[in-house]
Amino acid sequence: MSGIAFFAAGNQVNGLNSIYVSNAHVGNFGARVAIKKLADLYVGYTITKDTGDGRGTAIPVGTTDPAALLLLPAQTFPLSFQSPLARLSVRLSPKMRWNAGWQFYNYHEKFQIGVASQNYHANTGYTSVLWSF
Numbered sequence: 001m002s003g004i005a006f007f008a009a010g011n012q013v014n015g016l017n018s019i020y021v022s023n024a025h026v027g028n029f030g031a032r033v034a035i036k037k038l039a040d041l042y043v044g045y046t047i048t049k050d051t052g053d054g055r056g057t058a059i060p061v062g063t064t065d066p067a068a069l070l071l072l073p074a075q076t077f078p079l080s081f082q083s084p085l086a087r088l089s090v091r092l093s094p095k096m097r098w099n100a101g102w103q104f105y106n107y108h109e110k111f112q113i114g115v116a117s118q119n120y121h122a123n124t125g126y127t128s129v130l131w132s133f
Contacts, residue, residue: 008066016067021053021076040089045082052076058111078110089130097130 004018030044058073087101105122112118 004071008070013067016071018071019075022050023052023054024048024050038091042087042089043085045084047083048079048081050077050079052078052110058113073111073113076111077113080106080108080110082106092129095132098127099130100127101125 002018004016005012005014007013026046026048028044028046030042032040032042034040053076055076058076059069060072063069063072083103083105085101085103087099089097089099091097103124105120105124107121108119109117
């Protein structure tokens with residue numbers, strides 16, 4: 001919570017408070033399994049959910065105060081993010097490994113602020129070679 005002062009319609013507005021509410025819940029899980037001494041399999045999952053202050057819309061129905069219409073959408077930002085992943089790492093030699101992996105991204109904002117929604121889903125695959133010396 002903080003004090004806020006700004007200009008609106010050419011007039012300075014003082015004495016208002018800005019309150020940002022975050023209610024984040026976060027979980028991570030990861031497990032690695034060695035397959036003999038030839039390879040490793042890693043699987044993981046990340047989830048984040050911010051429920052904000054619990055309101056159903058960015059601007060509550062019936063709000064008419066111009067300052068509230070400006071400030072309320074920026075005072076909470078409910079969102080969710082989930083990302084499962086898997087990676088296989090194969091030992092090619094004592095100092096070299098080949099890796100292949102996949103990760104899914106699922107991001108969702110409850111309130112759309114601005115022109116475009118920031119919601120997205122994406123599958124990402126990758127491969128790499130690790131060389132140690």
